[in-house]
Amino acid sequence: MNDPERLLHGSPDGLSARLLRAGADEAPAPRSLERTLAALGAASTALGAAGTAGALGASSTAGALGAAGTGKVVATLTLVSLAKWAGVGVASGVLVSVAAHVVARAPEPNAQPIAAAASSAEVRSAPPTEHRAPAQVLPSPLPEASVTAEARTSTPAAAPTHAVDERAGAPLAAEVTFVDRGRALFQRGDGAGALAVLADYEQTFPERRLLPEVLYLRMEALSLAGERARASDIARRIVRNYGKGPHAARARAVLANP
Amino acid sequence: MVLPDLALEPLSESAGDGLSSTAAPELAEAHFGYVWRLCRRLGLTESDADDAAQQVFITAARRLADIRVGRERAFLYGVAVNVVAKSRHARARLREAGEIDLDALESELPSVEELSDQRAARALLDRVLDAMSLELRAVFVLYEIEEQTVAEIAETLAIPVGTAASRLRRAREDFAARLARLEARRRFSGATR
Numbered sequence: 001m002n003d004p005e006r007l008l009h010g011s012p013d014g015l016s017a018r019l020l021r022a023g024a025d026e027a028p029a030p031r032s033l034e035r036t037l038a039a040l041g042a043a044s045t046a047l048g049a050a051g052t053a054g055a056l057g058a059s060s061t062a063g064a065l066g067a068a069g070t071g072k073v074v075a076t077l078t079l080v081s082l083a084k085w086a087g088v089g090v091a092s093g094v095l096v097s098v099a100a101h102v103v104a105r106a107p108e109p110n111a112q113p114i115a116a117a118a119s120s121a122e123v124r125s126a127p128p129t130e131h132r133a134p135a136q137v138l139p140s141p142l143p144e145a146s147v148t149a150e151a152r153t154s155t156p157a158a159a160p161t162h163a164v165d166e167r168a169g170a171p172l173a174a175e176v177t178f179v180d181r182g183r184a185l186f187q188r189g190d191g192a193g194a195l196a197v198l199a200d201y202e203q204t205f206p207e208r209r210l211l212p213e214v215l216y217l218r219m220e221a222l223s224l225a226g227e228r229a230r231a232s233d234i235a236r237r238i239v240r241n242y243g244k245g246p247h248a249a250r251a252r253a254v255l256a257n258p
Numbered sequence: 259m260v261l262p263d264l265a266l267e268p269l270s271e272s273a274g275d276g277l278s279s280t281a282a283p284e285l286a287e288a289h290f291g292y293v294w295r296l297c298r299r300l301g302l303t304e305s306d307a308d309d310a311a312q313q314v315f316i317t318a319a320r321r322l323a324d325i326r327v328g329r330e331r332a333f334l335y336g337v338a339v340n341v342v343a344k345s346r347h348a349r350a351r352l353r354e355a356g357e358i359d360l361d362a363l364e365s366e367l368p369s370v371e372e373l374s375d376q377r378a379a380r381a382l383l384d385r386v387l388d389a390m391s392l393e394l395r396a397v398f399v400l401y402e403i404e405e406q407t408v409a410e411i412a413e414t415l416a417i418p419v420g421t422a423a424s425r426l427r428r429a430r431e432d433f434a435a436r437l438a439r440l441e442a443r444r445r446f447s448g449a450t451r
Contacts (some may be wrong), residue, residue, distance in 0.1 A: 003408050006401065007430070011430060016437060019386070022379035024403045028294040028308065036312045040282050040319050172309050172316070207344070209313055212320060245320045246279065 039176055175201075175210050182217055193219045212238065216247040219254060276323035277330075285322075285330060286315045287427040292404065293334050298380075299399040300342045301388055306349070310341045317341070331406075339396070386436045390429065397422060398429035 008024060010017040178201055186194035198214050208214075215238050222231035231254055235249075238251035277285065293314050313338045318325065325333045361382035400414060401407045412422040416443050 003401075004426070004430075006405065007433075008402050008405070015441060016434070019379050019383040019437075020402050022376045023295070023299055023399075024405075025376065025426060025448050026295060026298060026380060027291055028311065031285065032294060032311065033290045035308065036286050036315050037283055039312050040286060047355075207348075209316065226435045243262045244321070244323060 035173065040170060172209055175205050175207075178204065179210050179214055179217070182214070186217060186221050186224075191225045194221050195225075212245050212247055214244045215242075216250070219247075219251060223254060260414060262386035275326050277325045277327065279322055281322055282315065282319035285318055285325075285334075289330060289334055290315070292331060292371050293338050295403070296335065296338050296399065297342055297345075299387060300339070300392070300395065301384065301385070302342055302345055308344050310338070310345050313341045314338045326403055329413070332416075335400075335414050339392075383441070386433060386440060389436050390432055394425060397425040398433055401429075 007014075007016045008019075008020040012018070034190055049215060054187045179198070182196075182197040182201065185191075195218060197242060198218050201214050202208060202211070219231050219234040219238065222228075235251035235254040238245070238247050239255065242248060294307050294311040297310040297314075298304065302310055314334060317337050318334060319334075325383060385393055387399070390398065396415065400411045401408065406414065408422050408426060409419055411426070412419040416420065417425075
């Protein structure tokens with residue numbers, strides 16, 4: 001069966017062809033791809049760590065990388081960001097791969113798009129309001145459905161200062177920034193603070209596009225705090241809801257060694 | 259069936275049928291434009307398309323093992339349609355809440371001269387596409403803008419080739435009719451200005 005001739009290739013003066021060409025010629029700004037590559041570094045935080053024993057041990061190395069990376073060279077911002085994500089305990093091949101892509105694509109000599117990518121959250125949306133919870137406040141490791149219901153119907157004790165609905169449709173970059181704050185607290189050893197921030201995530205971002213990563217961080221933070229039972233609860237959620245995801249192997253390892 | 263235009267550079271393969279765990283950046287590099295444009299033509303603004311495309315690839319990164327080599331676009335399409343639907347739903351909620359000025363969106367139809375401007379042409383294109391059902395719109399966009407073959411579209415949408423061909427025929431008729439109506443309105447409004 002022959003496909004019909006495309007309207008796109010019709011008469012150049014034809015209205016249909018003109019409109020379709022305009023549509024076909026449209027392309028995303030380069031920084032859009034850069035942002036996505038940076039976000040992939042965040043989302044794939046644990047891809048290489050799945051099944052890697054002693055992931056938390058790796059955090060010191062990755063953390064050192066993050067600390068070393070906090071220089072003032074603008075072009076390294078994305079790498080620093082990615083390395084910070086690695087600080088949750090990941091020596092990730094994917095991470096390296098993403099970083100390599102970002103570096104390879106960095107325009108010379110000006111790395112502005114990279115910087116824009118790394119700081120897109122600041123550019124595109126206001127960072128979340130700081131609201132640290134007391135150290136003893138830990139998120140409840142409720143099953144998925146219970147957490148969902150709770151998040152939608154109850155007012156948390158440490159309620160965010162902004163309305164939940166304000167975040168509906170919020171840029172993904174805002175979620176990345178928010179989760180990144182939790183990771184940073186965790187990396188500084190403030191596990192309770194990290195857990196409090198990450199608990200707010202579910203209430204602040206109804207779309208929860210980074211929920212697997214948040215659960216992963218919470219699991220690791222609870223493990224670090226010696227909250228084995230609660231870490232296991234989170235691990236079970238990960239296995240149950242994201243059993244094929246990159247964090248599942250690590251979650252299974254937590255369950256196997258409570 | 260392997261989509262021919264996907265075979266530029268074979269992505270890293272995992273031991274199984276899916277992509278390897280390191281293929282996420284390659285996947286984004288190879289198909290970001292396709293996904294972003296799809297999001298745009300399915301009704302998102304440039305800014306929303308940025309976010310949606312990003313979300314599509316994050317979702318894909320979590321499911322690399324499920325993406326069969328050669329079927330990347332079919333997978334990405336499925337994710338993109340869901341992400342776009344959610345984004346449009348969120349946007350609709352904002353409209354209902356009065357946070358988007360509908361009057362500002364309902365601008366005048368562009369003149370013939372203005373259509374030489376790509377942006378104005380895209381605005382008109384999106385206006386026509388927006389009036390089409392998603393079923394027809396998807397086939398139309400994949401064929402006329404992304405230049406996939408009917409067989410590839412059938413594969414992407416997981417429908418029989420005959421169904422894809424039928425949808426395409428109806429989509430082209432629908433598009434032509436809507437465009438003709440808009441053109442008539444534009445001429446009328448031009449004559450009465």
